[in-house]
Amino acid sequence: MSKLSNKILDKIKKGKVTPKPRWYFVLMHTLLGTAILTSIIIGGIAVAIVIRNLSLTDWELARQSAGGHVRSFFMIIPYIWIIFIGLTIFLADLLFRHTKKGHRIEIWKIIAASVAISMVLGGLFFITKADKPFEDGLRRNLRPYEQWEKKRMAPWRKEILKQRPPKGINMKINERKFRELP
Amino acid sequence: MKDLKEKSDSQLVTLALKNQDSFEHLVNRYEKKLSRYVRRLYGLSSECIEDVLQEAFIKIYVNLNDYDPSYSFSSWAYRITHNETVNYLRKNKKVTIVPLETDDEESANLIDILKSEIDVAKEVSRKDIAERIRKAISMLPDKYREVLVLRYMEDMDYKEISDILRMPMGTVATTINRAKEKFKQIAEKMHLNS
Numbered sequence: 001m002s003k004l005s006n007k008i009l010d011k012i013k014k015g016k017v018t019p020k021p022r023w024y025f026v027l028m029h030t031l032l033g034t035a036i037l038t039s040i041i042i043g044g045i046a047v048a049i050v051i052r053n054l055s056l057t058d059w060e061l062a063r064q065s066a067g068g069h070v071r072s073f074f075m076i077i078p079y080i081w082i083i084f085i086g087l088t089i090f091l092a093d094l095l096f097r098h099t100k101k102g103h104r105i106e107i108w109k110i111i112a113a114s115v116a117i118s119m120v121l122g123g124l125f126f127i128t129k130a131d132k133p134f135e136d137g138l139r140r141n142l143r144p145y146e147q148w149e150k151k152r153m154a155p156w157r158k159e160i161l162k163q164r165p166p167k168g169i170n171m172k173i174n175e176r177k178f179r180e181l182p
Numbered sequence: 183m184k185d186l187k188e189k190s191d192s193q194l195v196t197l198a199l200k201n202q203d204s205f206e207h208l209v210n211r212y213e214k215k216l217s218r219y220v221r222r223l224y225g226l227s228s229e230c231i232e233d234v235l236q237e238a239f240i241k242i243y244v245n246l247n248d249y250d251p252s253y254s255f256s257s258w259a260y261r262i263t264h265n266e267t268v269n270y271l272r273k274n275k276k277v278t279i280v281p282l283e284t285d286d287e288e289s290a291n292l293i294d295i296l297k298s299e300i301d302v303a304k305e306v307s308r309k310d311i312a313e314r315i316r317k318a319i320s321m322l323p324d325k326y327r328e329v330l331v332l333r334y335m336e337d338m339d340y341k342e343i344s345d346i347l348r349m350p351m352g353t354v355a356t357t358i359n360r361a362k363e364k365f366k367q368i369a370e371k372m373h374l375n376s
Contacts, residue, residue: 004232005209008239012202017244019199025248100250103348 029099036095040117043088046081047122048131053078055126080148089114191255199246209239212256215336216263222331224267225320230274238266257345260336264328264346318368326361333358 011017057076093110096102102110125131138145186207189197198205216238220231241262249258319327328347332338344351 002210002213004213004235004239005206007232008209008236008243009203009206011236011240012205012243017240019246020244020248022247025245097348100253104344104350106350106352 032095032099036092036099039088039092039095040114041121043085043092043114043118044121044125045131045134046085046088047118048125049135050078050081050085051122051126052131052135053081078152085118089118192249192251195246195249195251195255198243205239205243208242208255212259215256216259219260219331219336220263220267222335223264223328224271226267226270230270234267234270235263237270238263241266253345254342257338257342260332260338260342260346261348314372315369318365318372321368322361322364325357326364329354329357330361330365 054076089111092114093107096105096110096114097107139149140146186194189207191208191211194204194208194211198208213235216235217231220226220234226234238259242259245262249255319330322330329343332343332346338346340351340354343354347354349357
């Protein structure tokens with residue numbers, strides 16, 4: 001027995017040091033995996049919300065409001081969600097690199113895979129409308145989010161109001177007439 | 183005793199988990215290697231190396247159940263030791279770093295491997311070259327010194343270095359090339375070349 005091994009075993013015995021149990025490491029690895037998955041799913045939801053925002057846009061109205069195609073695009077785009085997508089991808093990558101074999105994969109491959117998975121999931125959530133309850137919940141329960149949305153939609157409302165029919169015209173009658181048109 | 187020498191690292195880990203005293207066999211197997219590694223990497227004094235190794239082996243013992251047999255135990259032990267050394271230096275900023283020490287065999291390896299990067303003046307004695315090369319390596323930034331020590335002194339392959347330093351193999355290769363380039367610049371400043 002070497003001098004060092006004596007000291008080490010002595011310290012282990014005096015300090016009553018024991019190996020951490022196997023279940024501890026299984027739990028840690030499971031939590032890590034869950035965190036990565038959660039991050040990717042939330043990223044997917046964020047992508048679906050962005051797609052929904054962009055798909056529901058009246059681009060002609062936006063162009064008129066903003067005064068050009070490029071300006072309208074930057075007016076419509078929900079920045080908060082884009083930043084959020086970036087954060088979830090960053091977090092998923094960081095957590096993945098802490099897995100047992102995550103460090104072996106090149107960073108750009110991990111990022112590319114995260115982005116691809118988020119896009120695919122986002123598309124799926126958009127089609128199945130899985131993102132709607134999430135955003136509706138945010139609108140109902142998070143006042144700053146509701147206020148941010150109203151502020152973002154404010155230029156829209158102005159534009160829509162500009163295009164209202166003249167006073168005295170009953171919208172319902174107009175709709176009926178519109179439907180009777182060949 | 184002969185029996186224990188023939189046992190694999192995984193078998194020794196299993197033994198140590200069943201019987202605390204058996205951990206001694208793992209310590210004996212890796213004590214010299216890890217001590218040499220820390221000395222080569224950061225040039226710490228013997229007392230500091232002993233402190234670092236104590237902490238490293240205790241950490242290895244505490245985390246024995248996390249050891250994955252699909253990995254080499256050596257890479258895992260080196261990784262933990264590497265981290266403990268870095269932590270030790272962070273906590274003890276006033277630690278004296280002694281000049282990097284290498285024995286004759288290591289010097290020969292260094293000269294043979296690294297002299298291809300520089301044109302060493304023929305008239306300079308081998309002993310003098312070894313001393314200057316050691317000094318040049320000591321002057322490298324940590325990230326470059328780490329890969330060169332692991333590759334050329336510890337004789338690790340890229341996969342092992344990747345597991346120890348937690349970086350992709352491609353990055354290991356790039357870092358080694360950059361380390362050699364940086365070494366060349368330092369060697370030129372030190373007039374190691376003709």
